[in-house]
Amino acid sequence: MSLKISRALVADDLAAVEKKMQKAVDNAYGPLSDALELLIRSGGKRVRPMLTLLAGRFHPPRDHKRLISLAAAIESLHTATLVHDDVIDGALLRRGQSTLNAVWTPSSTIMAGDFFFARAAGLVAETKHPRVISLFADTLQVIVDGELRQAFTARDWSQPKEGYYQRIYGKTAALFELATRAPAALGDAPATSEEALRSFGYHLGMAFQIVDDILDFVADEKTLGKPAGSDLRAGIITLPVYFFIQQPQRRQQIIGMIEGRPTGDPIVAEVVQMVRNSDAIEQAHDEARAFVEQALADLDALPALPARDALIDVARYVVERTY
Amino acid sequence: MSLKISRALVADDLAAVEKKMQKAVDNAYGPLSDALELLIRSGGKRVRPMLTLLAGRFHPPRDHKRLISLAAAIESLHTATLVHDDVIDGALLRRGQSTLNAVWTPSSTIMAGDFFFARAAGLVAETKHPRVISLFADTLQVIVDGELRQAFTARDWSQPKEGYYQRIYGKTAALFELATRAPAALGDAPATSEEALRSFGYHLGMAFQIVDDILDFVADEKTLGKPAGSDLRAGIITLPVYFFIQQPQRRQQIIGMIEGRPTGDPIVAEVVQMVRNSDAIEQAHDEARAFVEQALADLDALPALPARDALIDVARYVVERTY
Numbered sequence: 311m312s313l314k315i316s317r318a319l320v321a322d323d324l325a326a327v328e329k330k331m332q333k334a335v336d337n338a339y340g341p342l343s344d345a346l347e348l349l350i351r352s353g354g355k356r357v358r359p360m361l362t363l364l365a366g367r368f369h370p371p372r373d374h375k376r377l378i379s380l381a382a383a384i385e386s387l388h389t390a391t392l393v394h395d396d397v398i399d400g401a402l403l404r405r406g407q408s409t410l411n412a413v414w415t416p417s418s419t420i421m422a423g424d425f426f427f428a429r430a431a432g433l434v435a436e437t438k439h440p441r442v443i444s445l446f447a448d449t450l451q452v453i454v455d456g457e458l459r460q461a462f463t464a465r466d467w468s469q470p471k472e473g474y475y476q477r478i479y480g481k482t483a484a485l486f487e488l489a490t491r492a493p494a495a496l497g498d499a500p501a502t503s504e505e506a507l508r509s510f511g512y513h514l515g516m517a518f519q520i521v522d523d524i525l526d527f528v529a530d531e532k533t534l535g536k537p538a539g540s541d542l543r544a545g546i547i548t549l550p551v552y553f554f555i556q557q558p559q560r561r562q563q564i565i566g567m568i569e570g571r572p573t574g575d576p577i578v579a580e581v582v583q584m585v586r587n588s589d590a591i592e593q594a595h596d597e598a599r600a601f602v603e604q605a606l607a608d609l610d611a612l613p614a615l616p617a618r619d620a621l622i623d624v625a626r627y628v629v630e631r632t633y
Numbered sequence: 634m635s636l637k638i639s640r641a642l643v644a645d646d647l648a649a650v651e652k653k654m655q656k657a658v659d660n661a662y663g664p665l666s667d668a669l670e671l672l673i674r675s676g677g678k679r680v681r682p683m684l685t686l687l688a689g690r691f692h693p694p695r696d697h698k699r700l701i702s703l704a705a706a707i708e709s710l711h712t713a714t715l716v717h718d719d720v721i722d723g724a725l726l727r728r729g730q731s732t733l734n735a736v737w738t739p740s741s742t743i744m745a746g747d748f749f750f751a752r753a754a755g756l757v758a759e760t761k762h763p764r765v766i767s768l769f770a771d772t773l774q775v776i777v778d779g780e781l782r783q784a785f786t787a788r789d790w791s792q793p794k795e796g797y798y799q800r801i802y803g804k805t806a807a808l809f810e811l812a813t814r815a816p817a818a819l820g821d822a823p824a825t826s827e828e829a830l831r832s833f834g835y836h837l838g839m840a841f842q843i844v845d846d847i848l849d850f851v852a853d854e855k856t857l858g859k860p861a862g863s864d865l866r867a868g869i870i871t872l873p874v875y876f877f878i879q880q881p882q883r884r885q886q887i888i889g890m891i892e893g894r895p896t897g898d899p900i901v902a903e904v905v906q907m908v909r910n911s912d913a914i915e916q917a918h919d920e921a922r923a924f925v926e927q928a929l930a931d932l933d934a935l936p937a938l939p940a941r942d943a944l945i946d947v948a949r950y951v952v953e954r955t956y
Contacts, residue, residue, distance in 0.1 A: 342781050394743050416739045420717050421780050423743075427750055428777045431770040440761040447754040454751045457744050458665050 313355060313627055316620035320363040323378060327359045330382040334429045346422060349389060357518075358489045359385045361624065365490040365507050367617035369497030376437045380496060383433035383446065384489050390426035391453055391485075393419060442496050449488040456480015464545035467555060467565055474552055478519040479512075486515025506611035510621065513605035518628050520598040523548035527586045539582035542568075549597065553590035560584075595629075602629045636678060636950055639943035643686040646701060650682045653705040657752045669745060672712060680841075681812045682708045684947065688813040688830050690940035692820030699760045703819060706756035706769065707812050713749035714776055714808075716742060765819050772811040779803015787868035790878060790888055797875055801842040802835075809838025829934035833944065836928035841951050843921040846871035850909045862905030865891075872920065876913035883907075918952075925952045 317324065335346045359381035366377040396419065434446045459477050463469055490511030494504035525534060526541050527550050541548050547555075555561035564581050571577055585591070605625045612618050640647065658669045682704035689700040719742065757769045782800050786792050813834030817827035848857060849864050850873050864871050868891075870878075878884035887904050894900055908914070928948045935941050 338778070338781070342785070394747060418784065420743055420746075421777065421784060424717060424750075424777045424780065427747075428770070428773040431754060431773050432767075435763070435767040435770040438763040438767075440758070440763065440766075443763075443766055444755075444758040444761075447751070447758040450751040450754050454744065454747045455661070457747065458661070461741065461744060462665070 313357070313360070313624060316360060316364065316623045316627075319616055319620045320360060320367075323363045323381070324356060324360060326378045327356070327363070327381045327385065330378060330433070331385060331429075334382075334386070334433075338425065342418075342422065342425070345418075346425060349393065349422065349426075356385065357624070358388055358485060361486065361489040361511065361514075361621070362493050364617045364620050364624070365511075366493035366497065367615060368503055368507070368612055369494055369499035371439075371493075371496045371498075376439070376496060377493060379433045379436035380442065380492055381489075383430045383437075384485065384492070386426045386430035386433055387446075387450065387453075388485060390423050390430060391457075393423035393426060395457070437496060439496050442492050445488060445492050445495060449484050452480050452484040454480075456484070460546060463547070465547075465569070467547065467561060469547060469552075471549075471552055474547065474549055475516070478516060478523075482519035482522070483512050483515030486518065487511040490514075502611060506608050510605050510608040510625075513601045513608060514625055514628060517598045517601035517605065517625075520549050520594055520601065521629060521631065524550055524591055524594050524598070527582060528591060539578055542582060542585075543578050549594040550585050550590045553593040554585045554588055560588075598629050602626070636680075636683070636947060639683060639687065639946045639950075642939055642943045643683060646686045646704070647679060647683060649701045650679070650686070650704045650708065653701060653756070654708060654752075657705075657709070657756075661748065665741075665745065665748070668741075669748060672716065672745065672749075679708065680947070681711055681808060684809065684812040684834065684837075684944070685816050687940045687943050687947070688834075689816035689820065690938060691826055691830070691935055692817055692822035694762075694816075694819045694821075699762070699819060700816060702756050702759035703765065703815055704812075706753045706760075707808065707815070709749050709753035709756055710769075710773065710776075711808060713746045713753060714780075716746035716749060718780070760819060762819050765815050768811060768815050768818060772807050775803050775807040777803075779807070783869060786870070788870075788892070790870065790884060792870060794872075794875055797870070797872055798839070801839060801846075805842035805845070806835050806838030809841065810834040813837075825934060829931050833928050833931040833948075836924045836931060837948055837951060840921045840924035840928065840948075843872050843917055843924065844952060844954065847873055847914055847917050847921070850905060851914060862901055865905060865908075866901045872917040873908050873913045876916040877908045877911055883911075921952050925949070 331350050332347075335343055335350055338346050362381040362384055363377065366380075371377055430446075434443055437443065456477055456479065459473075459480060463473060463477070466473075487508050488511070491504055491508035494507045499507075523541065526539060526548065529538065531537055537543070542551060551564075555564065564584070567577050567581055568575075602625050606622060609618055609621055609625075654673050655670075658666055658673055661669050685704040685707055686700065689703075694700055753769075757766055760766065779800055779802065782796075782803060786796060786800070789796075810831050811834070814827055814831035817830045822830075846864065849871065850862060852861065854860055860866070865874060874887075878887065887907070890900050890904055891898075925948050929945060932941055932944055932948075
């Protein structure tokens with residue numbers, strides 16, 4: 311399963327998005343531009359702008375350039391949050407590259423993140439569409455709120471599953487939702503289309519993050535581009551851990567192993583193994599699959615364009631990239 | 634010299650801005666809301682929203698609420714940059730209060746800054762005015778660029794005066810310029826009015842930052858709300874230092890004292906004394922006065938409303954608050 315078909319459909323637009331992001335960095339203040347360019351180049355799969363460009367096919371805006379600006383704005387916002395998250399999580403590797411945090415001071419990393427926030431604001435302003443801009447600003451607030459929730463619920467072993475869902479909504483699904491909804495708003499699509507695309511983005515984003523959280527346990531460091539179990543090391547309780555600790559005996563065992571130890575303690579590697587070998591992984595994967603099914607059902611409300619097939623392709627990729 | 638007269642003219646509007654900012658914090662995620670509220674309450678003199686509200690009197694927008702949103706957006710953006718600057722500068726005191734940085738982890742401080750960035754974006758989106766939003770986004774980019782320049786020119790003893798001016802434009806004058814220009818854009822004012830207000834804000838902002846940089850040498854820690862000479866401690870060369878090192882002998886002397894020593898070394902206190910007792914302070918103050926004169930001249934293009942007298946009052950306050 312790959313994203314080849316979907317990517318091919320919007321290849322020219324994706325290239326335009328890339329060029330727009332590149333141009334922003336070229337204009338940055340000299341000494342930082344190399345580092346910013348590295349961040350752009352190590353830019354992952356561009357899933358979010360791809361979703362924006364595909365969603366934009368259903369009700370194209372009058373000025374196609376604004377869709378490109380929107381897609382670049384969404385990816386810039388994603389980059390900004392990744393950079394700041396690296397400081398917040400203390401992560402040293404991301405996408406297989408050293409994070410800025412590992413080679414830079416915290417203050418440079420903050421500035422690099424702020425740079426992409428500022429670019430995102432500039433790019434979304436280019437849409438000149440007040441409602442799109444409002445949706446964008448609302449999403450930014452949800453994302454920041456999600457960061458806060460995650461920081462303040464670390465090592466809270468009795469948090470409900472809803473708490474996890476609320477956090478991954480802020481961390482991931484809110485931006486996916488924006489990526490698929492905002493193009494509809496930009497194209498002044500009927501409310502039913504916008505809602506179908508929003509709901510698709512939401513369900514897909516939830517599935518995407520659950521799969522990410524599973525991969526954090528089951529993938530090897532090379533595939534993952536960062537150390538396995540990094541969330542648990544930081545005290546963040548994701549869905550596999552949630553399911554694992556629903557058995558009181560297991561809960562007592564891992565609390566006993568982890569509590570009182572500093573983040574990054576090697577004992578966490580043992581706990582990661584226990585979770586990896588348990589049925590909690592499959593339980594979490596069932597939930598991811600259920601979200602993808604809902605995402606696919608959302609697409610029924612949209613006309614059978616090639617873009618719809620491509621969105622189906624993206625949705626399947628999201629759950630199947632695990633194994 | 635105080636801001637009493639100007640403040641009285643827009644007292645109701647300032648209260649509305651305060652309420653809007655307060656409300657944003659009340660809705661924040663629980664554990665952080667107290668800290669965010671402290672940041673709001675220790676909010677300084679509200680010079681920027683005051684300027685926005687006064688500038689808004691010349692060509693009032695049809696919907697007055699949007700002017701309130703704009704003023705709150707500008708102050709929120711200011712708060713965001715203060716919070717991140719505290720991490721970047723490593724400052725422990727700001728406005729006489731411990732900074733978040735002194736009591737919090739860097740990651741919490743990043744999140745608090747991001748929170749105010751997000752609020753600022755949400756508030757400016759409420760203006761629903763694409764050009765105002767574009768001006769806001771452009772300013773954010775200039776501010777971040779200024780942060781970068783400052784970080785990368787530390788301890789560069791041969792930087793030209795233009796480098797200093799460019800940095801304080803990003804650090805302060807760009808936001809002052811936005812504060813006085815954006816209300817004109819919001820009220821769809823004629824280009825000449827908008828330009829007069831923009832230029833006024835620019836000149837005032839330049840003067841404001843020069844005076845701030847003088848105060849960093851001449852004021853005591855209590856008045857200042859932070860340690861004296863904090864910029865020089867961080868290797869930042871401000872206008873008083875620039876003038877001081879124009880004499881080659883002095884330049885050699887202070888480079889000899891500071892170079893190779895870590896930031897925060899007690900030797901800086903001696904250098905601060907040398908600059909404080911030199912003619913460099915008065916030279917810098919002459920430049921601040923010249924900027925204020927230009928700001929006052931800009932106001933000639935505007936009608937003689939009470940708001941214009943209030944802006945004159947603010948401009949005089951800016952240079953006279955020094956002594």
